[in-house]
Amino acid sequence: MAFREPIHILGAGSIGVCWAALIRSSRPTYPVTLLARNNNDNNNATTNEKKSNQNSGTRDISLKRLHPKPSVETLQVPQHVIGSKNHHKEDLLEHNGIHNLLVTTKSYQAKEAVESVLTYLEKETSKIIIMCNGALSVKEDLAKFEIPLVLATTTHGAYMENNKQDVVHAGVGKTYIENSMPQLAELWDSVGMRCESLPTHEMNVTLWQKLAANCVINPLTAIFRCNNGELLLEPSFPQLLHEIVDELVTVANLDSDSTAGGEPITKEALVAFVYEVIRDTEHNRSSMYQDIVLKQQKSEIDHLNGFVVKKGRAAGVECLTNEDIVGRIKDLETRNKNGH
Template structure:
């Protein structure tokens, strides 16, 4: 059994904390007292099944065998000073959309793991989520000398209903996920539609293919393989609303800078479709007041 800290109890954090609490000692860290109290009183509810975990609003982390960061990209900057105080041998797993955070955490002395969450999870309220599609947590070491540790942690976290897989080349996994996010997130946010609309509306499908082509070219990923993955995810999550659309609807800042913005920064070529959707989402953010 591991002692695990889960930082950020949004949709992904709630699901991970609840799943891991079945076999491990879990502490959740949140910013708002209201959310902490709701979880303390009612537990974390996943599809009507409740699990109780320790939860705190403390900005100082306890000693843990593993820390999992489930916050949005925008919170990473404010988290880093706190993470710098964590014991240098404590592994830290980052589960974020996009890749803008990687350069910010390179200097941390800890064993750093990067991962993606493939589960389809919808947040219902502060302590409740619904699992719309079971996927995997895929993780790997930022630095190759921590590769064996990444394998050990993936095995320790693995459960039949919570599959975890280690990847020696986590960058490839992150790139594939980034391409999917750079297509589905902005299009659904701009056109206010479910994920599946990208495959059923010919005009959205056209835009999706163009976005995929530009992202795949920038990240050196096979275009056909990338498009097949976009198609699969759109189909598997066809009834879901993307996190970016949810952010726009809730008048929150989106992660567009860390997804499409990251691709634009990485490319030395002009990417017209990526550029256009980036500015469209930024415009919607600016109109949220």
């Protein structure tokens, strides 16, 4: 039986909006709803952003695809804004609450964002699907809510344009989700997300692979101010890649969930995965490049390289390169904050 349960996407950023648009493009009547935050207090938001993010109802989205050939499609997606004057509890209860909450927020926003909709979730029937960068770190943050957590990850690339009115699907990657929701995996695969279900152990290994890609691509594209594919032109990239991954693979193999299958995670596999993601998303602007270079906003570094450093310290392992990367990104954040 096809998956027809409503999906509420928490986080109206590039991946969340792209996911909603891809679903509606293939399934125009599918019950998918964006849950956005109210930006009344965000002084950095433009007038158009504020207008868009304060309106509950229907959101017009322009979906631009770069592959397999350039195309543009205009779609309408239901949207509710948490905390807006137009937001009413009944809006989210039209399907008897939130059954499938897909979390695509920034990693450092996930805990607070889930708390904002927690009253619409039921411990017996709801699921929280985590598809943030740094999902392993976010999982630890959300465990206290006692709602079943399902891990997912994607290497698709997307970014927003035109004051967040347009979403660009810039790189066609792959998507993975724990095998507790096989019908959802089938839905995602049918709309072009190239989705596969994985057992829990394999999912944890995959998330360490994704973390390796995030720990390499995200901060280095922000530091070098380049798109993903342009990293391969940087002379220092190969050495930095290997140093970051050396430390990460040591920490990953100390994680009981990732070693439960008996086979250790290898550096060679992680390095190959990083290169695969770079090739698949060569034209994409990483989320940290967008945060640091384009938006002058806070980054997710604490949930990426910072998570590796934290887990390493807990196990008595020094992760000096990852620690240095964290420091360099923090310096860029400080410079942006001070207007430099």
